[in-house]
Amino acid sequence: xxxxxxxxxxxxxxxxxxxxxxxxxxxxxxxxxxxxxxxxxxxxxxxxxxxxxxxxxxxxxxxxxxxxxxxxxxxxxxxxxxxxxxxxxxxxxxxxxxxxxxxxxxxxxxxxxxxxxxxxxxxxxxxxxxxxxxxxx
Amino acid sequence: xxxxxxxxxxxxxxxxxxxxxxxxxxxxxxxxxxxxxxxxxxxxxxxxxxxxxxxxxxxxxxxxxxxxxxxxxxxxxxxxxxxxxxxxxxxxxxxxxxxxxxxxxxxxxxxxxxxxxxxxxxxxxxxxxxxxxxxxxxxxxxxxxxxxxxxxxxxxxxxxxxxxxxxxxxxxxxxxxxxxxxxxxxxxxxxxxxxxxxxx
Amino acid sequence: xxxxxxxxxxxxxxxxxxxxxxxxxxxxxxxxxxxxxxxxxxxxxxxxxxxxxxxxxxxxxxxxxxxxxxxxxxxxxxxxxxxxxxxxxxxxxxxxxxxxxxxxxxxxxxxxxxxxxx
Numbered sequence: 001x002x003x004x005x006x007x008x009x010x011x012x013x014x015x016x017x018x019x020x021x022x023x024x025x026x027x028x029x030x031x032x033x034x035x036x037x038x039x040x041x042x043x044x045x046x047x048x049x050x051x052x053x054x055x056x057x058x059x060x061x062x063x064x065x066x067x068x069x070x071x072x073x074x075x076x077x078x079x080x081x082x083x084x085x086x087x088x089x090x091x092x093x094x095x096x097x098x099x100x101x102x103x104x105x106x107x108x109x110x111x112x113x114x115x116x117x118x119x120x121x122x123x124x125x126x127x128x129x130x131x132x133x134x135x136x137x
Numbered sequence: 138x139x140x141x142x143x144x145x146x147x148x149x150x151x152x153x154x155x156x157x158x159x160x161x162x163x164x165x166x167x168x169x170x171x172x173x174x175x176x177x178x179x180x181x182x183x184x185x186x187x188x189x190x191x192x193x194x195x196x197x198x199x200x201x202x203x204x205x206x207x208x209x210x211x212x213x214x215x216x217x218x219x220x221x222x223x224x225x226x227x228x229x230x231x232x233x234x235x236x237x238x239x240x241x242x243x244x245x246x247x248x249x250x251x252x253x254x255x256x257x258x259x260x261x262x263x264x265x266x267x268x269x270x271x272x273x274x275x276x277x278x279x280x281x282x283x284x285x286x287x288x289x290x291x292x293x294x295x296x297x298x299x300x301x302x303x304x305x306x307x308x309x310x311x312x313x314x315x316x317x318x319x320x321x322x323x324x325x326x327x328x329x330x331x332x333x334x335x336x337x
Numbered sequence: 338x339x340x341x342x343x344x345x346x347x348x349x350x351x352x353x354x355x356x357x358x359x360x361x362x363x364x365x366x367x368x369x370x371x372x373x374x375x376x377x378x379x380x381x382x383x384x385x386x387x388x389x390x391x392x393x394x395x396x397x398x399x400x401x402x403x404x405x406x407x408x409x410x411x412x413x414x415x416x417x418x419x420x421x422x423x424x425x426x427x428x429x430x431x432x433x434x435x436x437x438x439x440x441x442x443x444x445x446x447x448x449x450x451x452x453x454x455x
Contacts, residue, residue, distance in 0.1 A: 025185075029284045030284055030285075034281070034284075037416065038189055041189040041194060045194070072307075076303050108288070109289055115299070123303065123306035127306060130431075133314075134317060152360070152369075178385075179386055179392045179393070183412050186416055190419055191375065210364075217358075220355060220358045227351065228351040232344055235344070235347070236340070238340065241339045242388035248408060253409070257409065282395065283409050283416070286409055295417070301424055302420060305425070312431040312432065312434075313434065
C-alpha cells in the first residue's frame, strides 16, 4: 500500500499520536479509564497500522523478532519480580505496601500495569506478524 | 432500547450471511455496538477494552485468517432442527433462572451489599495499629476503582490473566512459525514438513 | 418490567450458541463464539449497574453527599474475561489456518469425511 500517497502520508502523521495515546492510557490508568491491557492493545494497533501501510519487512526492522520475544517474557517477569520483592522485603507475595513508605500502593500498581502493558503489546504484535508471515508463502 | 435491538439484528444477520468477509465486518460492528452498550451501563473500562480488542484485534486477526482460507461459506442445510431444539431448551432454562433475579438497576440487590462497598471505600487491608500515618495503604485513594481492584486487591487474578496471554502468544508462535507445506505435498507422504521447528 | 434487559441478552446468547453448534464453517463458529462471549459479558455488566449511578471513578464529593458508583467488581471480572477471550480467539484462528493447510477445507463435515475415509 506504499504507493497510495494519501494512506502513506496520513499514516505517518497519525501513528505517533496513536502510540502517544497508548502511553497516556497506560500511565493515567489510575485516574481515568485505562490501564495496562487497553494501552497494550492500542500500542499494538499502531504498529499493526504501520505494518499494513508499509509492509512486513519494514515493520520487522522496527520490531525485530528477538526484541519482541524478550518483551513478551519481560512483562510477565516484571510482574513476578514485583510480587517477589514483597516477599524479600518482609511481607506477603504481591503486597505493595512495603515497596515504599507512603506511596507503596501507587508504585506497585504503576510497575504492575507497566508489565501488563508491555506483555500485551508484544504478544499482539507477535501474533499479527506470525499470521501475516504465514500468509505470504 | 435501540442499541439492544440493533445488536440482535446484527447477530441474526451474521448467521444468515454466506459471505464471510461481510460476516467478519458485522462482528466488528457487533463489538463496537456492545461497547456503546457498556458505556450506557456505566462500565467505561470494559467498553474501552471491548472496543479495542473486539473491534480492533479480533477483526484484524479474522481478516488475516480469511486471506488464507476461502471467503464464502458453503450453503448449509436450511435449518438444523436438533440444534434449534437444544438452543430453545437452554434459552428457556436460562430465562426461568433469571426470574429470581432483582430488577435491573436495583440498588438493594445482594451483590451490592457485602464486598463492593469495602472495595469502593478502599478500606480493605487498612489496619489502624500497623502504620503511624493514617494513609499508609492507598495514599488517599486511587481514583479509578477498577484499576485499584485489578492491580492490588485482585492482583493474583491479573497475574494469571497475564500468564494466559503469554501462553496464547507462545502457542500461536509455535503453531504458525514452522515451514508451511510446499505445494504438492500431502501430510501423509511428508511427515517432516511443518514440524521442522521454530526458526530462530 | 425490570428483567427485559436480561431476556434480550439471553436471546443474543442463544443466537451465538446456535451459530456455534449448527454451522459447518469453522470461521462462522469462531464468530458465533465471540457473540456468545460478548452477550455473557453484557449479562454480568447489567447485573452490576445501579440506577442513578455513575462510572466507578472517584470524583470529589459535592453538595455534602457521596456520589453513587456502579459496582466495580463485575467490571474487573469481565476485563479479565475479555482478554482471555481474545487469547482463545487468536489460538483458534491459528488452528484453523493449520487445519486448512492439512485438509484443504474448513467445512466441518468435509473434514470429518476425509478423516473417515483416510
